[in-house]
Amino acid sequence: MTLKTVNSHDHMLSLMNEGEKNYVLLYKKGSETSECSLKSIENVVSGGTKANVVAADVSSVRDIHEKYGITSAPTLLVFQGKDFEKTVKGCNDDGYYKSLFESALFNASADNDKPQKRVTVYTTPTCSWCNTLKTHLNKNGVRYTEVDVSKDLKAATEMTRKSGQQGVPQTDINGQMIIGFDKVKINNLLGIK
Numbered sequence: 001m002t003l004k005t006v007n008s009h010d011h012m013l014s015l016m017n018e019g020e021k022n023y024v025l026l027y028k029k030g031s032e033t034s035e036c037s038l039k040s041i042e043n044v045v046s047g048g049t050k051a052n053v054v055a056a057d058v059s060s061v062r063d064i065h066e067k068y069g070i071t072s073a074p075t076l077l078v079f080q081g082k083d084f085e086k087t088v089k090g091c092n093d094d095g096y097y098k099s100l101f102e103s104a105l106f107n108a109s110a111d112n113d114k115p116q117k118r119v120t121v122y123t124t125p126t127c128s129w130c131n132t133l134k135t136h137l138n139k140n141g142v143r144y145t146e147v148d149v150s151k152d153l154k155a156a157t158e159m160t161r162k163s164g165q166q167g168v169p170q171t172d173i174n175g176q177m178i179i180g181f182d183k184v185k186i187n188n189l190l191g192i193k
Contacts, residue, residue, distance in 0.1 A: 003038075003045045004054045009063045013082055017052050022079040023101070025055040026065050036091035037074035044097045051101035093125060099146070103138050117190060119144035120172040122159045130169040133181045140192045144171075 006012040006024070016022040025041055027034035038055060045053055056064050058073050068077060068084055076088040076097075088100070121137070121144050123130035137144050149156035149168060160166050163177040171178040173189045186192070 003042045006054050006056045006064075007061055009067055012054060012056065012064060015052070015054055016079060016082050018081050020052060020081065021101075022081070023051060023053040024064065024077040024079070025053065026058050026070055026073050026075045026077065027055060028073040029057045029059055031073065033091050034074040037076070040092060040094045041076075041097050043094045044101060047094075047098070049098065049101045053101070095125075095131065096146075099134050099138065103143070116143055117174045118172075119174075119190070121146050122149050122155065122168050122170040122172070124148060124150040124168050127168050129181045133169045133171065133186075136181070136183065136186070140190070142190055142192070 003025075004015065006015065012024055025037060027038050029035075041053060041055070045051075058065050064077075065071070065073075065075075068087075070077070070087065072089060074089070074091060078085045078088065119137070119142060121130070121133060123134070123146055125148065134144075134146065147155045147159075149159060156166075159170055159172075162172065163170055163179060165179050167179065169181060171186060173186070176189065178185050178189070
């Protein structure tokens with residue numbers, strides 16, 4: 001599967017799946033950061049993700065970024081159906097995009113009857129246990145916010161203040177900190193069987 005490109009806002013809307021997450025990468029051809037983001041997303045899409053992802057080069061497609069107030073590229077626009085939800089700015093690695101896309105697919109099939117607890121996962125890009133933890137949460141349909149403490153000093157300080165520890169992964173579930181990948185404790189707090 002290859003990454004589809006769009007040539008206008010109308011073209012973008014025509015390719016969106018109703019009731020599902022849709023992603024639009026706005027990039028600028030020739031920009032190092034944009035090329036990085038485009039390559040990472042292309043790798044994930046060619047790897048067989050079922051997420052609906054399209055791309056638009058802002059050098060030639062001029063009507064998308066203006067509609068959503070986007071002033072920098074690369075920016076990934078996230079939609080629920082055709083409703084704009086949020087943006088993800090800059091270049092991230094393949095694993096980040098794969099996790100983002102798969103998380104949305106798992107969440108779509110998750111049990112929506114029970115209220116979701118607030119879950120924040122503190123990670124770094126080189127942490128293998130962080131990936132194990134995120135895979136576990138994704139597999140069980142748990143929505144979470146990922147914070148890369150290697151890029152966010154304020155978040156790293158806050159994490160250390162909450163737990164008294166600097167290592168990752170750490171998971172904040174409704175204010176309760178869990179150090180490392182403590183599967184039993186995480187499952188108990190989140191009601192995973």
